[in-house]
Each structure stands twice: as structure tokens, then as C-alpha cells.
Amino acid sequence: MAYTAADVKNLRERTGAGMMDCKKALDEAAGDFEAAVDALRAKGLAAAAKKSSRTAAEGLVGVAVSGTKGVAVEVNSETDFVAKNEQFQDFVRKATEVALETAAADIEALKAAAYPDGGTVSEKLTNNVATIGENQQLRRLKHVSVNAGIVVPYVHNAAATNLGKIGVLVALESEAGADVLEPLGKQIAMHIAAAFPQALSVEDLDPTVLERERKIALEMAVEEAAKSGKQIPEDILAKRADGAVAKYAKENALLSQVFVMDNKTPIQQVVDAAGKAAGAKIALVDYVRFQLGEGIEKEETDFAAEVAAAAGLK
Structure with missing residues (x-):
């Protein structure tokens, strides 16, 4: 089954695939337009699977x-x-x-x-x-x-x-x-x-987050006491830490x-x-x-190094 340049154009518009990919698909499908669409979709699915490892943030x-x-x-x-x-x-x-x-x-x-x-x-x-x-x-x-x-x-x-x-x-x-x-x-x-x-x-705040804040606040209170050279009772340090956590909770x-x-x-x-x-x-x-993207760790890449590597340069 023969095909025309218009078929290649229509296939490209239908699938979004490249011009040469569309021509090759029509060649392999002997001009059958729908078969070419299916072939490109199949290749597109494979490409999609390959891309799934890339960070989307x-x-x-x-x-x-x-x-x-x-x-x-x-x-x-x-x-x-x-x-x-x-x-x-x-x-x-x-x-x-x-x-x-x-x-x-x-x-x-x-x-x-x-x-x-x-x-x-x-x-x-x-x-x-x-x-x-x-x-x-x-x-x-x-x-x-x-x-x-x-x-x-x-x-x-x-x-x-x-x-x-x-x-x-x-x-x-x-x-x-x-x-x-x-x-x-x-x-x-x-x-x-x-x-x-x-x-x-x-009351809805994450308890683990509050506990982490309390530990940090307590460490800071202990460090400040050490710098001051004063002997501050543990219960007082604990109250300072509790106060810091209460402030954090109120603000968040x-x-x-x-x-x-x-x-x-x-x-x-x-x-x-x-x-x-x-x-x-x-x-x-x-x-x-x-x-958008909160909590996703983005990959840090060196674009110049990637270009140099692709060009075979060091």
C-alpha cells in the first residue's frame, strides 16, 4: 500500500512523532496509516518507560x-x-x-x-x-x-x-x-x-516533628547555659525547650x-x-x-560537563 507526503504529515500531527520516525513507520506498515499509528504508539510507550527514571519536579x-x-x-x-x-x-x-x-x-x-x-x-x-x-x-x-x-x-x-x-x-x-x-x-x-x-x-501537627524541635531546642538551651557558665537545673532547661516547641507549634x-x-x-x-x-x-x-515539587529532591547536573562528555571532550 503506497502512501503520500500528506500521510507522513498527518501521521506526525496525529502522533507528535518526528518526521523520519513517521516515514519509517509507514514504510514498515506498508502504507497502512492505522498500523503506523499503532507502531509509533508502541515505540512511544517504550520511550515513555525509559523516561520514567528522570526526575520530574x-x-x-x-x-x-x-x-x-x-x-x-x-x-x-x-x-x-x-x-x-x-x-x-x-x-x-x-x-x-x-x-x-x-x-x-x-x-x-x-x-x-x-x-x-x-x-x-x-x-x-x-x-x-x-x-x-x-x-x-x-x-x-x-x-x-x-x-x-x-x-x-x-x-x-x-x-x-x-x-x-x-x-x-x-x-x-x-x-x-x-x-x-x-x-x-x-x-x-x-x-x-x-x-x-x-x-x-x-493538635494536628506531626508529633515526630514536634519531638525533633524539642530535641533541637533542648540542645540549644544546654549550649547557651554552658556558654554562660551558669549552672542551670535540668527542669529549667526542659521548660525552655517546651516553650520553644509551643512557639513553633503556634507559628505552624x-x-x-x-x-x-x-x-x-x-x-x-x-x-x-x-x-x-x-x-x-x-x-x-x-x-x-x-x-509544586515540595519534597522532591532534584538532581543536580553539570550541563557544561554533559555537553563536553557528549562531544568527547574532557
Whole structure:
């Protein structure tokens, strides 16, 4: 079966593969267009698997809300260039919407969910890896919800609508109207983006983190006592360490953090005051703050050395 230059062009547009790869695939498929598509997809899948070992720490965070429910999803890529790609942005947006609509409990459930354009979310992602040419990974998701009230989304430095490098959701439980809850939620979301709380309340903070802080504070107290040359009782040193931990907890729990808008009022008081003014109790019951790539160790590479190695230079 013969093929034309137009077939090569169409195959390239359909698959995103290189011109010579498309020509070779059509040659091997004896001009059968669909067989060539399948062959390139198969090669693309192999390439995608090979790329999966490369560090993906760029990408986008997507947020989606519907009334009393919301979800945030992080999708990683290797470079910021891909994060600006419309195909990648469309995938992040739709994958986030799928997570919200299906109430996917985790990333594996999201991967198995049906994608709007056909197939599964996982299959679409694999196809994107093959056509865009970079490793991409669905990393994490988190849902928040309220029985009555609203979930307010916020994206800091948005790359597109509901897509950016820091995605925040604020869950406000209340019978108050949206005219009260939306602006309050937006201000709290902006605070969360800036202040980076570690948990909703002091009680929710990770005990292992607090214990580590206590050990550090105790070591510092002992060192300061040694430098001063004074004999300070162990119970006094322990109290100093406990005080340092209490300060750390207060500064890292959202409800006790000082509101960045006025630098003096704890968030809990901000919420209470808004509820009093509205004549309806408001409770900040949950939140999400996803910052792109947090916790991922990026590989440090020497680009000049890589170029020299590729060129056979020393």
C-alpha cells in the first residue's frame, strides 16, 4: 500500500512523532496509516518507560471545586517549559476535574478513572509522555469538603485558570452566604499560600516533628547555659525547650498563625469575627496547600560537563 507526503504529515500531527520516525513507520506498515499509528504508539510507550527514571519536579498544581467539595492535584514534568505547553495544561485541568467528579480516593484511583477524551487518565498521561517527550507523573491529590458552606480555591501566580505552582483550597463550614464566605476564604487562602502552615491546629501537627524541635531546642538551651557558665537545673532547661516547641507549634498551625493581612490577629479570631459580623457561625474545618515539587529532591547536573562528555571532550 503506497502512501503520500500528506500521510507522513498527518501521521506526525496525529502522533507528535518526528518526521523520519513517521516515514519509517509507514514504510514498515506498508502504507497502512492505522498500523503506523499503532507502531509509533508502541515505540512511544517504550520511550515513555525509559523516561520514567528522570526526575520530574516541575509541572502544575490544579484545583477544582463544586459547591461543598474541592480537590487539588499535582502533576509533575521534568521542565518548566512543558508546564507552559497547552496539551499538558489541558491534561492537568481535565485530570483535576475527573478527580473531583469521581471522588478518586488516591492517585491510583485517578489513573484508573475514565478520561474525557477516551481511555483512562493513565493512558492519556502515557500518550502525553510519548508525544511531548518528557517524563510526567501524577504525584498526589487531596479532597476537602463541608456539609454546608463552601470550598474556596486559590492559585498563586496562576499559569492559567485554576493552574499554577501553589494551589490552595479552604473549606468553610457555615450557613452564611457565599457573599460572606467567598471573600473570607480567598483572604485565608492567600494567607495559607504565604504562611505555609503545617497543619490546621496545634493538635494536628506531626508529633515526630514536634519531638525533633524539642530535641533541637533542648540542645540549644544546654549550649547557651554552658556558654554562660551558669549552672542551670535540668527542669529549667526542659521548660525552655517546651516553650520553644509551643512557639513553633503556634507559628505552624493555621488556626493559631497570625493573619498576614494585619500581622496581629490569629486566623481563628479572623474566622470568629467574620461569623459574628454575618450572624452565623463559621468554622475553618480543612485546607489544602500544594506547592509544586515540595519534597522532591532534584538532581543536580553539570550541563557544561554533559555537553563536553557528549562531544568527547574532557
